[in-house]
Amino acid sequence: MKKFEDHLADIQTDMVAVCVEYADHQADDLYIYCSFEPNMYAFDVFYRINGQVVRKHQLNQAVRQSDSLQSHQYNVTDARQLAMLEIGIENLKEIHKKCEEHNHQMPTEIKLHYDMKQNKLSGKYRYDLVYSNSEELLPDHIFDAWFEEVKHQEN
Numbered sequence: 574m575k576k577f578e579d580h581l582a583d584i585q586t587d588m589v590a591v592c593v594e595y596a597d598h599q600a601d602d603l604y605i606y607c608s609f610e611p612n613m614y615a616f617d618v619f620y621r622i623n624g625q626v627v628r629k630h631q632l633n634q635a636v637r638q639s640d641s642l643q644s645h646q647y648n649v650t651d652a653r654q655l656a657m658l659e660i661g662i663e664n665l666k667e668i669h670k671k672c673e674e675h676n677h678q679m680p681t682e683i684k685l686h687y688d689m690k691q692n693k694l695s696g697k698y699r700y701d702l703v704y705s706n707s708e709e710l711l712p713d714h715i716f717d718a719w720f721e722e723v724k725h726q727e728n
């Protein structure tokens with residue numbers, strides 16, 4: 574019988590695989606944001622490509638701005654973005670289900686960083702309310718702040 578940690582690792586691996594596939598296995602790093610606060614799930618992702626931190630709809634900008642002779646064209650259609658986000662939400666719901674089945678507290682926030690070159694996944698988990706006790710904060714605000722933080726870090 575699988576332990577909770579095994580289920581969590583499997584689901585997170587699936588999240589990463591979907592996001593890696595979206596970027597055609599071409600990104601250097603990917604950053605996944607998951608959130609669950611009373612009855613609301615949120616999922617989003619951003620990438621580091623050619624040293625540039627970009628949102629999921631900006632992948633082609635990172636290619637155009639690099640000096641690379643190879644010009645890879647990413648499929649960043651709204652339909653493809655939505656499909657990836659829907660899978661991420663389903664994965665997050667599955668984590669919630671496994672938390673309940675194994676009597677574990679559901680994280681309110683999960684931040685995953687996958688270093689594709691080193692094949693290394695790291696995560697940070699929070700269990701306190703992040704935005705639902707605020708009248709002004711939304712999950713998008715937290716995601717945007719993390720994006721800006723990573724964007725301004727040293728490469």
